[in-house]
Amino acid sequence: MHEMGIALEIHRVCREAVAGRGPGRIEKVRVAVGELSAIEPDLLRFAWEAVTRETTDEGAALEIEWHRTEQVCPSCGPVPDRAPGTWLRLCPSCGGPLELRGGTELEVLDLVFAAEDDPPGPGGDEPGEESA
Amino acid sequence: MSSDERDGRRVTRDFVRIRKSALAANDRVAGELRDRFRDAGTLVLNLVSAPGSGKTTLLEQTVRRLRDELSLGVLEGDVATELDAERIRALGVPARQIVTGGACHLESRIVRRALEEAEFPPLDILFIENVGNLVCPTSYDLGEDFKVALVSVPEGDDKPFKYPGIFRRALIAVVTKVDLLPHFSFDLDRVRERVATLNPAARFVAVSSTTGEGVDAWCDLLREALAAKREGRPWP
Numbered sequence: 435m436h437e438m439g440i441a442l443e444i445h446r447v448c449r450e451a452v453a454g455r456g457p458g459r460i461e462k463v464r465v466a467v468g469e470l471s472a473i474e475p476d477l478l479r480f481a482w483e484a485v486t487r488e489t490t491d492e493g494a495a496l497e498i499e500w501h502r503t504e505q506v507c508p509s510c511g512p513v514p515d516r517a518p519g520t521w522l523r524l525c526p527s528c529g530g531p532l533e534l535r536g537g538t539e540l541e542v543l544d545l546v547f548a549a550e551d552d553p554p555g556p557g558g559d560e561p562g563e564e565s566a
Numbered sequence: 567m568s569s570d571e572r573d574g575r576r577v578t579r580d581f582v583r584i585r586k587s588a589l590a591a592n593d594r595v596a597g598e599l600r601d602r603f604r605d606a607g608t609l610v611l612n613l614v615s616a617p618g619s620g621k622t623t624l625l626e627q628t629v630r631r632l633r634d635e636l637s638l639g640v641l642e643g644d645v646a647t648e649l650d651a652e653r654i655r656a657l658g659v660p661a662r663q664i665v666t667g668g669a670c671h672l673e674s675r676i677v678r679r680a681l682e683e684a685e686f687p688p689l690d691i692l693f694i695e696n697v698g699n700l701v702c703p704t705s706y707d708l709g710e711d712f713k714v715a716l717v718s719v720p721e722g723d724d725k726p727f728k729y730p731g732i733f734r735r736a737l738i739a740v741v742t743k744v745d746l747l748p749h750f751s752f753d754l755d756r757v758r759e760r761v762a763t764l765n766p767a768a769r770f771v772a773v774s775s776t777t778g779e780g781v782d783a784w785c786d787l788l789r790e791a792l793a794a795k796r797e798g799r800p801w802p
Contacts, residue, residue, distance in 0.1 A: 436671055436702035444588050451584050461579070465588065472704035472731040503730075521727060521763050531766060534734065540705060542584045551569075551576040 437473060440540070441481035445491070447542045458549035460491040468501040468539035469518075475500065503537030592706055595674035599681075599709025608689045609792040612708050614732050615716035616725075617698030620742040622650045623775040624716070624784070625693055629659045631785050636690040636792070641680050643672045643697045650695065660686050671702035674709060690792060700729040711795060712737035719746045723753050726760040733764045737802060738771065738787060745774040769802050 448460055463482075467473050475498045482496040505513040507525035513532065516522060525532055568579045587593060603610050613621050622642070629638050640661040642650040651663035662684035664676055677694060686692070694710060696703040703713075715736035717725040720743065726733040733739060739761040741754060758770050769787055773780035794801035 436705070440588055440705070443591060447584065447586050447588065447590065451582050455580070458577075470731045470734050472701050519727070521730070521760070523759055523763050532763070533766070534764065538734070540588045542586050542588055544581060544583045544585075547580045547582050549578045549580060551578055
């Protein structure tokens, strides 16, 4: 169970990315996790809850973008519909050897940071405009 | 960006793009170690297997064969005890125990500190024996040239597909305890095929540290990899 260490590191990377933005909390983080990354998504979510508990970012959502490994035949292309956890030795069409592509991802993609601005002064700031 | 009010304070939401490995801190130190090993001409192997697969016993046989020819050093990762390092030191080869105190894998910072404390002489080959575990060590780069994955005959021939992450990454797959083949329904060819499915470039070797079968072939692979590193060639 090394997901705890990974979750701590994800939180550290996120906090580093918002350093200098002033007070606020991380609301959502997206991470890419690959089939061959040796990470169990449920354990990572559990660990994320644990490492963010009693921090500013408590309750931040961890969204996992799951990346499957593709088995690819150099002649016929990707093998369709491989059942999870099973691997084909040879291409079902031409019998040639297959290559593996992807699935080793373990990357912090992006986050949503909710910055708390200073309270509006008595002179009245305009309320913030919604923008993309 | 979007804004709203919360508890009378204005909240501004920002989307922050990061695109950074969750292992960046470990990888940075591993990169420093790799540079250091390259400058020193030291081949570094990260040995990964389940507990009891015979990593230390294979290392004992390996250092017996190579110690007069090459300068060797061993880092032994274990949750507890100095036992493994003592076994290697008994053979006249410098070894440093890393006691992780519960951690299920080694990280690059732990290796860096152990190397500082070990004060090894200049090495031809450094063996890093990871904590017995086929999952957690998979993600962690220790600055090694490559990982070696070991599976013993009693564990069963389905190990590569059960732990594809490590067998995808390892450049040598070793089946150990092949003297036990007559007593188990373990299909060596099936393991060879499964390893090749996950990593066609990986080399495959079957050994018995008890009878010595295959240990010379394993040592030859190490010599090949060391020569390739010294000549700046990719291997295998």
